[in-house]
Amino acid sequence: xxxxxxxxxxxxxxxxxxxxxxxxxxxxxxxxxxxxxxxxxxxxxxxxxxxxxxxxxxxxxxxxxxxxxxxxxxxxxxxxxxxxxxxxxxxxxxxxxxxxxx
Amino acid sequence: xxxxxxxxxxxxxxxxxxxxxxxxxxxxxxxxxxxxxxxxxxxxxxxxxxxxxxxxxxxxxxxxxxxxxxxxxxxxxxxxxxxxxxxxxxxxxxxxxxxxxxxxxxxxxxxxxxxxxxxxxxxxxxxxxxxxxxxxxxxxxxxxxxxxxxxxxxxxxxxxxxxxxxxxxxxxxxxxxxxxxxxxxxxxxxxxxxxxxxxxxxxxxxxxxxxxxxxxxxxxxxxxxxxxxxxxxxxxxx
Amino acid sequence: xxxxxxxxxxxxxxxxxxxxxxxxxxxxxxxxxxxxxxxxxxxxxxxxxxxxxxxxxxxxxxxxxxxxxxxxxxxxxxxxxxxxxxxxxxxxxxxxxxxxxxxxxxxxxxxxxxxxxxxxxxxxxxxxxxxxxxxxxxxxxxxxxxxxxxxxxxxxxxxxxxxxxxxxxxxxxxxxxxxxxxxxxxxxxxxxxxxxxxxxxxxxxxxxxxxxxxxxxxxxxxxxxxxxxxxxxxxxxxxxxxxxxxxxxxxxxxxxxxxxxxxxxxxxxxxxxxxxxxxxxxxxxxxxxxxxxxxxxxxxxxxxxx
Numbered sequence: 001x002x003x004x005x006x007x008x009x010x011x012x013x014x015x016x017x018x019x020x021x022x023x024x025x026x027x028x029x030x031x032x033x034x035x036x037x038x039x040x041x042x043x044x045x046x047x048x049x050x051x052x053x054x055x056x057x058x059x060x061x062x063x064x065x066x067x068x069x070x071x072x073x074x075x076x077x078x079x080x081x082x083x084x085x086x087x088x089x090x091x092x093x094x095x096x097x098x099x100x101x102x
Numbered sequence: 103x104x105x106x107x108x109x110x111x112x113x114x115x116x117x118x119x120x121x122x123x124x125x126x127x128x129x130x131x132x133x134x135x136x137x138x139x140x141x142x143x144x145x146x147x148x149x150x151x152x153x154x155x156x157x158x159x160x161x162x163x164x165x166x167x168x169x170x171x172x173x174x175x176x177x178x179x180x181x182x183x184x185x186x187x188x189x190x191x192x193x194x195x196x197x198x199x200x201x202x203x204x205x206x207x208x209x210x211x212x213x214x215x216x217x218x219x220x221x222x223x224x225x226x227x228x229x230x231x232x233x234x235x236x237x238x239x240x241x242x243x244x245x246x247x248x249x250x251x252x253x254x255x256x257x258x259x260x261x262x263x264x265x266x267x268x269x270x271x272x273x274x275x276x277x278x279x280x281x282x283x284x285x286x287x288x289x290x291x292x293x294x295x296x297x298x299x300x301x302x303x304x305x306x307x308x309x310x311x312x313x314x315x316x317x318x319x320x321x322x323x324x325x326x327x328x329x330x331x332x333x334x335x336x337x338x339x340x
Numbered sequence: 341x342x343x344x345x346x347x348x349x350x351x352x353x354x355x356x357x358x359x360x361x362x363x364x365x366x367x368x369x370x371x372x373x374x375x376x377x378x379x380x381x382x383x384x385x386x387x388x389x390x391x392x393x394x395x396x397x398x399x400x401x402x403x404x405x406x407x408x409x410x411x412x413x414x415x416x417x418x419x420x421x422x423x424x425x426x427x428x429x430x431x432x433x434x435x436x437x438x439x440x441x442x443x444x445x446x447x448x449x450x451x452x453x454x455x456x457x458x459x460x461x462x463x464x465x466x467x468x469x470x471x472x473x474x475x476x477x478x479x480x481x482x483x484x485x486x487x488x489x490x491x492x493x494x495x496x497x498x499x500x501x502x503x504x505x506x507x508x509x510x511x512x513x514x515x516x517x518x519x520x521x522x523x524x525x526x527x528x529x530x531x532x533x534x535x536x537x538x539x540x541x542x543x544x545x546x547x548x549x550x551x552x553x554x555x556x557x558x559x560x561x562x563x564x565x566x567x568x569x570x571x572x573x574x575x576x577x578x579x580x581x582x583x584x585x586x587x588x589x590x591x592x593x594x595x596x597x598x599x600x601x602x603x604x605x606x607x608x609x610x611x612x613x614x615x616x617x618x619x620x621x622x623x624x625x626x627x628x629x630x631x632x633x634x635x636x637x638x639x640x641x642x643x644x645x646x
Contacts, residue, residue, distance in 0.1 A: 001387055022377050026358060026394040027419040034377050034395055051392050078380075082392050123377060154595055161592055164585055183521040189546050189608060191557045192520045193496075197473070197505025198591050201358045203589055204477040206370075223466075224520045227502055231470035246462035254528075255459050256389065272385050272427065273462045283463040285470070311474050313467055314431065323464045325384055326431035329375065332400060334436025336374040338410070339442050 004048040004056055006063045010073035013041035014102035023096045031084040033077060033096045041074040050081035062086050062093075070097040103239050104290050105143050106183055111296040112173075117244040122235060123151050126175055127159050127200070133301060141175030141216075141229070144278045149182030150227035156229070157259025160202035164209055171212035171243045171304060174203065176230045177242075189223070196224050198246025200232035207234045217277070231285060235307045237300070238277045238286045245275035271322035284313040285327045349567040353491040354515050356566060358400045358415035361451050364566030365489075365573065366404035366413065366456045373402040375432060375437075383426050397428035401436040405624040407574055409446035412436050412491075418453030418494035425454065426500060430468020437475035440484055447485045447577045448476075448509065455522065456498020469499035476506045477583060485509065485580030488517035489569050491549070491562065499520045508580035508646065509570035511560040512549035514628075518557060519547035540578045541624065545608040550623055550631060555611055556594065556641045563628045583643040590645035615641070 014037070021029070024032040039045065046063050066072070070093070077096070103111075105126065109119050117130030119139045124146025129136045138161045144147055163170050181192060184221055207213045214235035218228075221244045230236050230244070238244070249267065253260040267274030271282040280286040290299045318325025343363045347350040353361060362371055375381055377395030386393045388597045398420035403412050416423040433450070433484040457465035476486050488504045490496045491513035494506045504510055510516065522531075523537035523546075536542060538638040545551055560576055581587045595625050600631045602611045609620035615638050617623060626634065634643055 001390060001392065011562055022359070024397065025417060026392050030419070038379060041544045049392060051390060052500075060361060080392050080394055113460055145534070147527065150595075150599060154592075155600060156587075158592055158596070161585070161589060167587075182493075183526050183529045185526060185546060186606065187522060188519045188526070189572060189605070189611070190602060191552070192352075193501030193518055194505045194557055194591075195595055196520060198595060199503045200473050200502065200587070201477060201506060201583075201591075202588055204474055205583070205585065208477065208481060224498065224502060226468055227466065227473070227499055231467070232473065245624060246457055246466045247459055251458050252462070258389065260493050270385075270388060276614050278469075279463055283467050285463065285467040311471055312473060314434070317467065323467065324467065325381070326427050326434070328463060329428050329431035330435035330438060332381075333374045333432055334439045334442075335435070335445060335528070337403065337439035339346055339439055 002053045006046045008067040008073040011062045013073045018100045021099035024092045026080045031081045036076045044072045045078045068094040100102045135168035138172045142178035144181045146177035147182035150195045153199045157199040157202045174215045176217045178220045178225045180222045181220040181224035199228045203232040242277045282320045284317030344645035358417040365366045370405040399429040401432045416453040418492040422455035423453040423494040424451040424458035425465035434471045440479045452490045452496040452601045453492030453494045454500035461498035473506045480583035509576035510558040511566045512558040516549045517547045596643040
């Protein structure tokens, strides 16, 4: 397994009050994402465990794009990857952020 | 040890235990009363007829009452793998057999498993693993699945699995690993008479299911007991 | 904390996740999970095999309300490792059942979706299944119904089939298969002439929901919707058999009778015909309501002998 970890500065807290959400499933080509509102509102962290090695650059780009779009300030995001494609990862991350916005 | 050797050691004064189509049944004198013996011999796979016969024998003991203890002696195959067994509901027959043993235990009949040969998968769950205390004899080989089959399913090379099996009791076949997991409580000494060893295990038996505790103590199942306790705590208990 | 269903009335049970099934099954808003994903109690063993882990190890357990009454509930996620029993996965169900002994809820609901034992943790999974079966017997003996709901993509195979047979009552859908050896396992061991696992119609006839319901291996047949499983669960809770000698004597008689009556059958359709089904070939295509009408004419498929 390869472990990746990213930390981004965010302009402020993600709207909403939900403290925690989980979406997706660890299956081939899929992933699960746990989102927890536990950090300072100016920070978002993303930790990833993936069985597919050597795609750190792709993850970095996908996460940076997500942070820019969703501004997920205050979230600790943890991903168990089952070998999901980048578009699936993006989709699930945005889904997860929406779940937290209620 | 063979079944005949086990029975000679258990019942030096004789017994009525016999084997038909791989199914063991009978009894012998034990501590002033009788010890009922059921089981599977000769590596026989357990199918619907055998399971039904065994559950009927257990219910006979429970119906007669009197707290007669039951020894479940096991040298079986896996569950019998056939279209007919599944068509007729093998899961019900195996579950029913396990339930009769669990009921016997709840009604005061000590249930002791003794695995002295092979056993695997559903046959193991329905017989030996449904007893209150499970003992093994050296040379016994209980498995969930043999390593070549594990290699096929997990798509891992057999030599790597064999190397991992040496220090990973959680998945490797064999008696020692089942002891470390807590599934097998004790290994008996074949050089000593079996009756007192079985009697001591019966007297020692706990009302609680201690297999996860044993697994944690012995290192073969490091987290199961803790997880179960934690669920109970979060349910507002314990 | 849970996947939501857009519309539980029509949402497919088969397609839903373990969390979505719980959400649609229970009264709204009342579910509280035990050892939730944020605790990250994941498998300690899967990393050895370089396999990804899940936060809940494929088993969601907790408490909730069903039609106003408190229940404990466990749901397997069939898409993670085929819903198979590993150490953590199994221990969560064991803990829930032990809690039920003291809490005495209106029922324990087990939402099966499992291929059996997780081979990477085989000894732990196998032992957990034995612990679950003992705990179910103890819970039932205290008068708490344990209801199994089977309609997921992984079915209830291997040790899952044995646990199902230990429950007080079972509801099953068309796609909910109950069996010990799966079709692929039988084919691998005995050859395609014994069981052609690619013949899906054969799989359904031999171990599918309708066959199990017709032969008394399950107590209710549900449409593949979350609402139908909720209705079935509510119906079954009220008529759970005791766990005692009388019940097991009755089950012994029922299983002996099945052997005597159908032991020479090779095909499910022969069994259905002997049961009194006029057009066995039409059964697989029958709708749930027509199937229920058919069942009401066949008394012996409904029983208290489990």
